[in-house]
Every structure is written in structure tokens, then in C-alpha cells.
Amino acid sequence: MKYVKFYSLILSVLLFSCSKKATLQTKITSPDNNVEVAFKLSEKGTPTYEVLFKNKTIIKPSTLGFEIKDQPALANDFEIVNVAISNFEETWEMPWGEQKEVENKYNQLKIELQETAALKRKLNLVFKVYNDGIGFRYEFPEQENLSEVLIMDENTQFNLSGNHKVWWAPGDWDIYEHLYNTSNFNEIDALSKANHPNLGQHTYIPENAVNTPVTMKTAEGLYLSFHEAGLIDYSDMTLKVDTENLAMTSNLVGSRNTVYKVKRTVPFNTPWRTMQIAEKAGDLIESKLIVNLNEPNKLGDVSWFKPAKYTGIWWEMHLNKSTWDYGMTMVDGKWVDTGNAHGKHGATTENAKAYIDFSAKNNIGAVLIEGWNTGWENWIGFDDREGVFDFVTPYPDYDLEEVARYAKEKGVEIIMHHETSAATETYEKQQDTAYALMQSLGIHAVKTGYVGAILPKGEYHHGQHMVNHYNNAVMKAAKYQVAINAHEPIKATGLRRTYPNTISREGLRGQEFNAWASDGGNPPAHLPLVAFTRMLGGPVDYTPGIFDIKFDKWKKDNQVNTTIAQQLALYVVIYSPIQMAADLIENYEGNPALQFIKDVGVDWQQTKVLNAEVGEFVTIARKERNSENWFVGAITNEEAREMEISFDFLDENATYSAIIYEDGENAHWNENPTSINIREIALTKQSKLNLKLASGGGFAISIIKK
Ligand code: NOJ
Ligand code: CA
DSSP, X not given: OOEEEEEXXXXXXXXXXXXXXXXXXXXXXXXXXXXXXEEEEOTTOOEEEEEEETTEEEXXXXXXXXXXXXXXXXXXXXXXXXXXXXXXXXEEEOSSSSOSEEEEEEEEEEEEEEESSTTOOEEXXXXXXXXXXXXXEEEEOOOSXXXXXXXXXXOOEEEESSOOEEEXXXXXXXXXXXXXXXXXXXXXXGGGGTTOTTOSSOOOOOSSEEOSSEEEEOTTSOEEEEEEEOOXXXXXXXXXXXXXXXXXXXXXXXXXXOSSSEEEESSEEOOEEEXXXXXXXXXXXXXXXXXXXXOOOSSOOOTTSOOEEEEXXXXXXXXXXXXXXXXXXXXXXXXXOOSOOOXXXXXXXXXXHHHHHHHHHTTOOEEEEOSOBTXXXXXXXXSOOTTTOOSSOXXXXXXXXXXXXXXXXXXXXXXXXXXXXXXXXXXXXXXXXXXXXHHHTTOOEEEEEOOSSOBSTTOOTTSHHHHHHHHHHHHHHHHTTOEEEESSOOOOOSTTTTOTTEEEEOOSOOTHHHHHOTTOSSOTTHHHHHTTTHHHHSOOOOOOOOOSSSOTTTOTTOOOSSOHXXXXXXXXXXXXXXXXXXXXXXXXXXXXXXXXXXXOOSSEEEEEEEEEETTTEEEEEEEETTSSOEEEEXXXXXXXXXXXXXXXXXXXXXXXXXXXXXXXXXXXXXXXXXXXXXXXXXXXXXXXXXXXXXXXXXXXXXXXXX
């Protein structure tokens, strides 16, 4: 059901003062009345908003506005021209996702403003107030004195109500692959992390600012998470931190090529500035605020893509078992096999077939093959990267057509790989050809990569130029029935609702860091933090499932910092419609824990967070779409714990057969990570279980209806 109602202006606007510049205040509450947004113009005519939860202020009066190039700031001397309040309710279906049906229900306040003097510029503000938080955006309507806007910065303030505990990553203009930090708000120091030694690529942190989603807990125990939704033709928003006044202000990502940060033609709307509000940490994960704030599906039928588990020629390169490159030489601008092949190339036809066979045998739907195309010899550390890669020419030992044919015969999908090395012009020129080739081979998904400094020089990964590049790639790919899993991407802001072929992305410190980071890799607290920060933006291609936790055969100084049971739990805890079984296939053979990866679903009817605390632990139960089966995953940080799980989410009068994969007696992420206990029991709706999680451990349960 979908309906929209308009209330009259008179009811919603209270006249607060009768001064010349009337200070008007108008309010709106969420459908359940718990969240309230109050808007007013200050004495100076500055748009100001405040947010309350259960009648307590959580965002103190905060101002809104812009600095515009060659014009006065668009921030003061406004008057209210019109106020409209409406409400909206619908239920929409995700083609794949954490749940099938999503309720989208909010009350909306739209305020039309105009400057009282000089240019008489117009600016609208729209607030959508949900039970689980708010979203607001600026709208630049058609007007006389403003046609093109060059935004020097957006000054959206968030004045916090206290010195909250914050889970944050630095506001980097070039990379999201930092570890999360935990501190009080007044102790945030993003700059001290600026020269992080382990980043795979460029980093630039110009201010003491945080990236979003940034999550907080108030002294009263309320959870807040700040982010953005619908990032289209605009710059990524970082949040500048004022540790003295406990306030954040938007700080858009810029470019070294322009003095301004965003260029737009009027009319246009900014992305939504969002704030999730939850009394329980788990409710942040269950919230659908970010996707709800995005436009409905514009692609129509996308059934050509199917959620899948996948293996890949991938981890072996990160372990240095094999290489992406073959050993070719560039002669007169062309890659030539001059007989210097080193024999360690990973993406051979034979190896690809071995992965296809393994996937087919183990209910794994797809295989990713990296390093199949020419160009890898000049991948990292080359200034002149344009024209190095192409996305149609395989290395001499890789028969693209034959691999595609063989995969089809075995009922396995191929996931294509396009490492652009951040040379965006080369990629843009070749997209049509590359996606058309994929379509002709029946390949419906590609993993893209943007390692290195962005070309053209001067652009950052997260500026408007690249936001457009990433979004255009998704739209172009859709025309060829191709879905994209971007690495070194722009942040996830719920656009998967509008363009469902945005299937997954990296945008965090992924599993790969465990293979080579010199700081020891991702600590046990990493994923219990990711679940409440990065994951709130959308699907995460973390690439779980490493069984050979220490991989001493390949690298003595690196390891995964979890138990094997936690690696299994990640298939449920970390959501993505493509979920990798990342280890070398030989490490799976003969291991009984593989059964969980075989069984676990990748597409969900329903998701329930059973217990959670940010950065500490989280247990999630998900019901598979198109079956009656449930899967449960729990992970913990370094703290070992015991928890009671109640299975009251199961159907009444039904019996289920469950396989529990739990940490073994003396399991420990470092001392004894591969110790796992696997047992089978019967479960009903009345069942309760006490389960133990080792330090850095977890458990996974498959629950099959009898
Ligand atoms: C970085 C990606 O995150 C990783 O998964 C990939 O293997 C390399 N780039 C090569 O493209
Ligand atoms: Ca990466």
C-alpha cells in the first residue's frame, strides 16, 4: 500500500517571534513519535535543525548551508516561503538482499527557503523522519539567479549532545581501508593515523575528520550512526571533527584540479545526510534507512544475476603462491610474449578449470579469475598507467572462451575481473567493448579494482569525478546485463536499491590485509566493528572462509586473526549477495568444516540480530530465500564468551536438523585457531543453547527443516 497525505501549513508551523525576520519553528516526528526534528531560522535567517529522541535532544541546534564560489555563502538571511508536511508508506521487494520485503515508512517535512535580499536565491530542505532515524537533503530548485553552482564546501553541522563513545575511521579522500578506532569523541585524532604503513594504495587525510558510517554510543546507551544515502553526482562527505565543541561538520572530498568541490547545474538535490538511531546495537544492522532513502529500482528485471558463493584464483596471488602477471614485455606500446614467462602465472586455463570443478562439486555457484588479461607487468608503481591494461586480451596460457564454455558445461558462473589500476580514461574507453565481450560469453558479474592514485592526476578516489565514474560504470554495465563488485570503490550509500547490479564492494580493510600487512593483519575486533560501521552502508565483499589460518607454507609472518569457526560465521554475519570461499581449494579438500560453506545460503528472506555490542560481538540469524532453512553466525572480538541462544524464530510445530560448527575446547585465534567442534542436534522453536566462543572465535549453525 502506498499513500501520501498533505497536512495544511497552518497546523504545522508555530510562529515563535514577531520580529521583522520572523523566526519560525516547525517540527515533525517519526511515525512512532519517538524521533523528532525541529527546524527553525535563526535571528540571522540561518537554517537550523535539532533532533530529539523520546523528547531528549540528541542533535543540538545545528546550522545548514553552503560556501559557493564567487558568491556570498548560501547560509543566512533566509525566509520561509512554504512548508509542507506529508507522510509515506510502502513495502518494496529487494531482488536479493538481507530480507525480501522492506517497509519504507516516514513523515516528511519540506521547507522552501528564499534569501530576503540581493540575489534572492532559493534553497529547499527536505527531512524524512523514520522510526529508525532521519535523512535530510538540500534541494536547489530552478531559479533566476542561480544556474550553475560551484560548491566550495557544504556546511552541515551535527552538534552532538555529549562526549559519546565513537567507532571511527579517518576521513581519507583516497581510501577506506583503515582500521576502525574506538575513542571518546573528544579524543578523535584522524591525522595521527594519516601515514598508516599498511595501506595498499594512496591515502590523503587533510583534516581531523572521520569517514562515514561513523557510529556512536551516548552515555544513556543510545546508538547513533551518521552516513549518507544516494551519493550521485556529488562528492563523498567526510565529517570534520571539532573535539572542543563536540560537533561535526560536513567536509566534502575535493580535487587538486579545481578550487571547488562540487559542480552542478540547477535544479539538483544533494545526497541525503543520514542518522540512524537505535536503542539496541543490533537494530542498526536491521535498519533499512539507507536503502529506503534511495530511489526505487530503475533497471527492472535483473534476474540475469543470481546471488552466489564463489571461489577464485585470488588468495594464491596474495600469498605469493602464484602471480597476476605472466612475464610479457611491452614492445612499441603492445604486450608481447618474448619468451620471458616466469612460470608462476596463476590464471591458466588448467587452474581455472580446477576451480570450476571444485565449485561445481561443492555447491559453489561461481569462480573469479584474476590476472587473466595482459597488463599486470605494469600494474603497481607505474606513473603512466593509461593504456596498460585492456579488458579483452588474455595471456597466452589462458583460453577465455574455453574457460567460459567449460564453466557453462559445469553449471558454474564466471566472475570477470577488471583491474583498472585507477586509470579511469582507459577503462571508460573500453567499457562497452569489455562488457559486450562478457555478455557474449554469458558472464554476468565483474569485480573491478582501482589500485593506485587516480588518473587523471589530481582527482581522489572519493571526489565528484570518481563518484560519477563509479556510478556510470554501474549504469553502463547494466545495459550489458553485467553486475559490479568494485574494490577500492566509492562508499556504499544504498544505490543498490536503484541499480541492483551494484552487487557488492570492498571499501574496507578486507581479508587480503591478513596475507601481507606488516602490522599483523586485521585484529580480532575488526569484524565486530565492521558489522556496525562499514556494513551499515551496504554489502561487503570481505572474502571469508580461510581455513589454513596460519598459512606458514607461504608466509611465516602473516596469518588470519580469527578461529576457523569465525571464518564460517562470517558467511552469515557479513552480508553480500556474492560470498567468496577465499582459500586455496586444496585447503578445503577433506576438511569437514567445508560442509557449512556448501550448505550456507547467500540470499535471504529475513534477518534477525539475536545479540550484539559494537566492536565486541554479534549474532545474526538469516532465513534463506526459497527454502525453510535458517543459518546463524556469531563472532566475538578477543574476548572469549558464552551466550545463550534461543531459537524462538523457528516455525511452531516443526523440527529442524542443525549442524553446529563451534570453537573447539582450547580454541584461540592465535594459539589454536583451527580447533573446531562439529556436532549435529535437533532443534525446535522451544530450543535454547549455551554456546561458547573462543577469543577471536565464533560459531556457525545450519538449521535445515525436516
Ligand atoms: C585490490 C583488491 O582489493 C584485491 O582483491 C585484488 O586482488 C587486487 N586489487 C588486484 O586487483
Ligand atoms: Ca583493496
